[in-house]
Structures are given as C-alpha cells and as structure tokens.
Amino acid sequence: MKKEKPIIELNDVKKIYRMGEVDVPALNGVSLKIKQGEFIAIMGPSGSGKSTLMNMVGCLDVPTEGKIFLDGKDISKMSESGLAQIRGKKIGFVFQKFNLLSTLTALENVTMPMMFQNVDENVRRKKGVELLNLVGLEKRSSHKPSELSGGQQQRVAIARSLANDPEVILADEPTGNLDTKTGRDIMVMLKKLHNDGKTIIMVTHDPDVGKHAKRIVLIKDGMVVSNHKE
Amino acid sequence: MIGIFIGIAAVVALISIGQGMQNAINEEFSKAGADRLTIQPAGGFAGAYVSEKLYQSDVDVVNRVKSVDFAVGVIIQTGRVKYKGETEGASIFGIGSDEETRRFIENVDFFLVEEGRQFKSIDNNVAILGSNVAADRFDREILLGEKITVENKEFKVIGIQKKSGSPMHDNMVRITIESAQELFDLEKTEEVSMIFAKVKPGINPSVAAEDVRKALRKDHNVKEGQEDFVVVTAEQMIEGFNNILLVVQVVLVGIAAISLIVGGIGITNTMYTSVVERTREIGIMKSVGAKNGDIISIFLMESAMLGFFGGILGIVIGLSVSKAVEIMAVSAGVNVLKAYFGFELVAGALIFSMVVGTISGALPAKSAARMNPVDALRSVM
Numbered sequence: 001m002k003k004e005k006p007i008i009e010l011n012d013v014k015k016i017y018r019m020g021e022v023d024v025p026a027l028n029g030v031s032l033k034i035k036q037g038e039f040i041a042i043m044g045p046s047g048s049g050k051s052t053l054m055n056m057v058g059c060l061d062v063p064t065e066g067k068i069f070l071d072g073k074d075i076s077k078m079s080e081s082g083l084a085q086i087r088g089k090k091i092g093f094v095f096q097k098f099n100l101l102s103t104l105t106a107l108e109n110v111t112m113p114m115m116f117q118n119v120d121e122n123v124r125r126k127k128g129v130e131l132l133n134l135v136g137l138e139k140r141s142s143h144k145p146s147e148l149s150g151g152q153q154q155r156v157a158i159a160r161s162l163a164n165d166p167e168v169i170l171a172d173e174p175t176g177n178l179d180t181k182t183g184r185d186i187m188v189m190l191k192k193l194h195n196d197g198k199t200i201i202m203v204t205h206d207p208d209v210g211k212h213a214k215r216i217v218l219i220k221d222g223m224v225v226s227n228h229k230e
Numbered sequence: 231m232i233g234i235f236i237g238i239a240a241v242v243a244l245i246s247i248g249q250g251m252q253n254a255i256n257e258e259f260s261k262a263g264a265d266r267l268t269i270q271p272a273g274g275f276a277g278a279y280v281s282e283k284l285y286q287s288d289v290d291v292v293n294r295v296k297s298v299d300f301a302v303g304v305i306i307q308t309g310r311v312k313y314k315g316e317t318e319g320a321s322i323f324g325i326g327s328d329e330e331t332r333r334f335i336e337n338v339d340f341f342l343v344e345e346g347r348q349f350k351s352i353d354n355n356v357a358i359l360g361s362n363v364a365a366d367r368f369d370r371e372i373l374l375g376e377k378i379t380v381e382n383k384e385f386k387v388i389g390i391q392k393k394s395g396s397p398m399h400d401n402m403v404r405i406t407i408e409s410a411q412e413l414f415d416l417e418k419t420e421e422v423s424m425i426f427a428k429v430k431p432g433i434n435p436s437v438a439a440e441d442v443r444k445a446l447r448k449d450h451n452v453k454e455g456q457e458d459f460v461v462v463t464a465e466q467m468i469e470g471f472n473n474i475l476l477v478v479q480v481v482l483v484g485i486a487a488i489s490l491i492v493g494g495i496g497i498t499n500t501m502y503t504s505v506v507e508r509t510r511e512i513g514i515m516k517s518v519g520a521k522n523g524d525i526i527s528i529f530l531m532e533s534a535m536l537g538f539f540g541g542i543l544g545i546v547i548g549l550s551v552s553k554a555v556e557i558m559a560v561s562a563g564v565n566v567l568k569a570y571f572g573f574e575l576v577a578g579a580l581i582f583s584m585v586v587g588t589i590s591g592a593l594p595a596k597s598a599a600r601m602n603p604v605d606a607l608r609s610v611m
C-alpha cells in the first residue's frame with residue numbers, strides 16, 4: 001500500500017444527543033483514517049452509531065467533541081454554509097430510504113444537486129442524462145419516484161450522488177430496503193464506482209453485503225471494535 | 231390565501247370606487263364652473279335641517295356686492311312626485327324664472343334642457359324634470375306636455391334636462407320659485423335654502439367670497455367668526471368633498487389592511503404547515519448541498535406565489551365588486567359612483583400582494599432553513 005494522506009480522518013470523535021434530561025452517547029471516541037479510493041464497510045449492530053458516524057463524515061451534523069478532517073480541512077467547526085458547500089461538492093449520499101423528492105422526475109432528482117451549485121441549465125440536463133445512462137435508467141428519466149421500483153429508485157439516488165463529481169460516496173444501508181437480487185445489482189454499481197476511483201464508505205449490517213468492501217470497520221456502542229482488511 | 235384575496239379584493243374595490251367617486255365629483259364641480267359661490271345657512275348642507283335661515287333679502291344683499299355679477303336664491307326641498315298613480319320622492323328645486331336667472335342657468339351644465347324649454351317669466355305651474363325622473367324613476371317614462379303632481383299640486387312638464395351625471399340634478403324636479411314658495415309655505419317669510427352667486431369676470435372667487443361675507447355680516451349685524459351663514463367657493467367645495475372622500479377612503483383602506491394582515495397570517499400558517507410537511511424534503515435538499523439561503527429562497531418564492539395568485543383573484547373579484555356597485559348605484563339613480571380601472575391599481579395590487587406573501591413567508595422560510603439536516607431526514611413526515 002502506498003503511503004498517502006488520508007482523505008478522511010476522524011480524531012477521537014464523540015457525539016452525544018440530548019434527549020430532554022438524558023444524554024444519549026451515540027459515538028464514544030471514534031478515530032479512523034480513510035484513504036482516497038478506499039471501499040470501506042462500516043458494520044455493527046443496530047443502534048451502535050453507524051449512521052451517526054456517516055452523518056458526521058457527510059457534514060450533515062457536527063461532533064460534540066473531537067475533530068474530523070476532510071481533505072486536510074477541519075470540518076468539525078465549520079459554518080453551516082461551509083458544510084453545505086462540502087455536502088454539495090465533495091460528498092454524494094445514498095440512503096437506505098432512497099430519499100428522492102417525490103414531486104420531481106428521475107432526471108430532476110439527479111440534476112437537483114447541480115442546481116444548488118448554480119450549474120447552467122443545459123449543462124445540468126446533459127450531465128443528468130449521462131448519469132441516468134450510467135445507472136441504466138435513461139428510459140425512465142421523466143418518471144416520478146412513485147412510478148419506479150425500489151431498485152430503480154436507488155439507482156436514481158446513486159446517479160444523484162454523482163451529480164457534482166464528489167470524491168466520496170457515503171452509502172447508509174443502500175441495500176437495506178431492497179431484495180437480495182436487487183441489492184446485488186446496487187453493490188455491482190458501487191463496486192464499479194470504486195473501480196473508477198471513488199472513495200466509498202458504506203454502512204451495512206449484512207455480512208454478504210459487507211464482504212464487497214476492501215476493509216471492514218466494526219462498531220459497537222459507539223466505538224470501533226475492529227478494523228481490518230479482507 | 232383566502233384572507234389575502236379578500237383583503238386585496240377589498241383594497242382594489244375600495245380604491246376603484248373611491249377614485250371613481252373622486253373623479254366624478256371633480257368633474258361635477260368643474261361643470262358647475264369655478265366662478266360660482268354658494269351661500270348656505272350656517273351649520274347645514276344643502277337642505278339639511280338647520281336653525282339658521284337665509285331669505286330673499288340676503289339674495290339682494292349679495293346682489294349688491296360689487297364683485298358679484300349675479301346672485302339667485304333657490305329653494306331645495308324633498309317632495310313627493312306622483313305620476314300615473316305612482317309616487318316617488320324627489321328633490322324639488324325652486325328657482326327664479328326671470329330673464330337674468332335664466333341667463334345664469336343657461337351657463338350651468340346641470341340645468342341644460344334636452345327636450346322642451348326653460349322657464350319663461352310668465353310660466354305658472356310648470357316643471358322641468360331631471361333626466362332620471364323623466365326616464366327611470368317611474369314605470370312609464372314621463373313625456374313632454376304630460377302632467378305630474380308635486381305634493382298636492384299639478385304641474386305641466388315643459389322641459390326635460392340633459393343627463394348631467396350629477397345624481398342630485400338628474401333626480402330633481404325643477405319648478406319656479408313662486409311655485410316652490412307656495413308649495414312649501416314660504417311665501418310670507420321669503421325663505422331660501424341656498425344662494426348661488428356668479429363672480430364678476432376677472433375677479434378671484436375667494437376675494438369675492440370675502441366681499442360677500444363682509445356684506446352679509448354687516449347686514450346680519452354679526453361679528454367675524456359668528457356668522458349665521460357660510461360662503462363657499464367652487465374650489466373649496468371640491469376640496470371639502472375630496473377631504474371627506476379621503477377620510478372615507480383611509481378608513482376603508484384601514485379595514486382592508488386588517489383583512490390583509492389576517493390574510494398574511496393565513497399565508498404564514500399555510501407556509502408553516504408546508505414547511506412541516508416538507509421537513510424531509512428540506513433534509514434531502516440540504517443533504518445534496520442546499521444552503522440555508524437556498525431553502526429560504528425556495529419557501530419565499532412559494533409564499534410570494536401564494537400572494538401573487540391571491541392577488542390576481544383579489545383584483546378580479548375587487549374590480550367585479552366595484553363594477554357591480556357602480557351598476558347598482560346607477561340603477562338606483564346615483565351616478566357619482568364610477569368604478570375606476572387603472573393599470574397602476576392592478577400593478578400596485580399585484581406587487582403589494584406579492585410583498586405581503588413574501589413577508590408572511592419570511593418566518594416559516596427561516597424556520598425551514600434552520601432545520602438540522604439529520605433531524606429533518608429522520609422526520610417521518
């Protein structure tokens with residue numbers, strides 16, 4: 001393995017949610033380094049803090065304690081608009097529940113992230129069509145999410161995650177809502193993205209899905225309990 | 231949205247009617263002529279009951295004022311008019327039939343005769359009808375030469391006035407002052423309701439008005455400030471009317487403003503609901519890079535659109551209402567109400583409703599933007 005600077009580095013990250021009077025610790029000091037182009041699976045039981053970890057890395061939330069570096073920049077103390085900027089440009093999200101906008105067509109869903117980066121309308125369209133092509137949904141571009149199967153919706157979501165050419169794809173249980181066969185198709189797609197050089201971090205609790213990754217990080221009670229390569 | 235369109239409809243209707251009314255009144259007074267003075271008993275207006283009175287002797291006093299060309303006393307009373315068994319109320323207008331008065335009358339648009347003729351000095355028991363009285367007030371049109379009964383006396387119709395657009399004059403029955411005195415028992419006192427005076431050419435009406443005041447004060451033996459009469463120039467009359475109208479408009483617009491505020495609160499509520507319903511959508515947009523400013527613009531745009539559509543609806547309804555009021559007023563014999571349709575009114579109302587929409591959406595949009603992306607995404611809505 002080449003010695004390179006990690007694209008993502010977590011330094012003793014803690015996240016504590018306050019639920020009224022009680023503190024719910026979701027992450028209890030997680031340190032982790034992820035290099036450019038890695039394909040990592042984060043595994044662990046339900047409620048162990050996997051999603052919380054993903055949300056921190058994806059700039060959707062900020063840690064209570066600790067630091068997170070993305071491309072060498074500390075994002076744990078960034079302003080809301082700074083975080084939004086990173087989410088838009090450097091990160092692509094794929095969620096378990098697809099999270100498409102139900103009122104928009106497949107194509108509009110894919111081009112939406114470019115809108116927030118003020119990309120020109122024609123460029124947006126062209127790129128959107130390209131991405132739908134990539135996930136094999138060129139014929140469904142004007143369909144609403146409700147007119148698509150779960151697998152198709154997740155493919156639209158993957159196309160959307162690539163809209164602004166992010167360096168990192170974060171996939172939180174991308175196959176969680178899909179049957180085994182469709183899930184496998186999605187995994188093929190993620191692997192292809194990995195081969196194209198994207199850094200991929202995927203959360204799953206399914207070992208069959210996890211084995212596609214090149215490294216597995218096991219989390220329990222908000223702490224990393226094992227971290228090994230296949 | 232309902233509130234905003236009611237509010238905008240009210241504003242548009244009120245401005246439309248008010249502006250139309252003002253235009254009509256200004257026109258009416260410009261028809262009466264700028265060189266006209268009106269002298270009334272103090273404390274009342276045009277026939278309303280007042281304790282102070284004016285008499286034929288006052289007319290003579292005014293006539294002797296140097297800056298006054300000519301003055302005439304008139305009797306204005308309301309009376310019952312009967313025609314073919316039907317009785318209607320009308321304002322009865324008694325005015326002299328002498329040569330000088332006739333020349334005065336011929337220069338006033340309100341008194342122009344379309345059919346028939348004006349009074350002659352030998353006329354007795356004759357009437358000239360306002361256009362509405364002749365054409366609209368009774369089931370059957372009153373024709374030249376027919377008989378009508380005013381109070382208990384019969385009059386022959388010798389003239390029908392040209393439609394003037396002035397409700398007062400179009401609904402009058404004009405008779406000679408002698409007939410009016412007889413009809414209303416004013417022969418002995420020689421009381422008059424009002425004095426019209428024409429200012430000599432080249433003399434400023436307000437200067438002439440002051441001359442008249444002086445002469446009447448001297449004659450009535452009263453000090454300045456204690457007059458039992460009022461002298462008004464045409465200009466002051468217009469101003470007075472416009473001031474009254476302004477007050478009425480301000481009050482009505484105030485009422486409209488309240489409904490607009492209610493409408494605005496309605497939009498705020500709608501937008502809050504929309505924000506809550508779309509919490510997850512907000513989370514999704516944030517997760518793909520929407521900045522707080524983007525979310526704010528999205529929701530502000532939406533509330534401005536709500537305002538815009540409410541405004542369009544309000545303008546359509548408001549203008550229809552004012553047109554309907556105009557039609558109703560005309561059929562009731564009131565011609566002063568002319569609905570006003572101006573581009574500024576429509577454009578102003580549209581911009582205004584969008585501004586109200588935007589302002590009303592400000593708080594909900596802000597609350598949408600402030601949402602934490604993770605919480606928003608976890609929302610089940």
Ligand SMILES: Nc1ncnc2c1ncn2[C@@H]1O[C@H](COP(=O)(O)OP(=O)(O)O)[C@@H](O)[C@H]1O
Pocket residue numbers: 017018019024025026044045046047048049050051052053604605
């Ligand atoms: N927004 C939140 N508010 C309060 N508690 C939360 C929140 N998000 C997560 N938690 C809690 O933090 C813990 C970790 O949650 P999560 O990261 O979603 O776990 P996982 O994805 O591994 O199932 C759980 O106990 C969960 O209830």
Ligand SMILES: [Mg+2]
Pocket residue numbers: 050051052
């Ligand atoms: Mg989870």
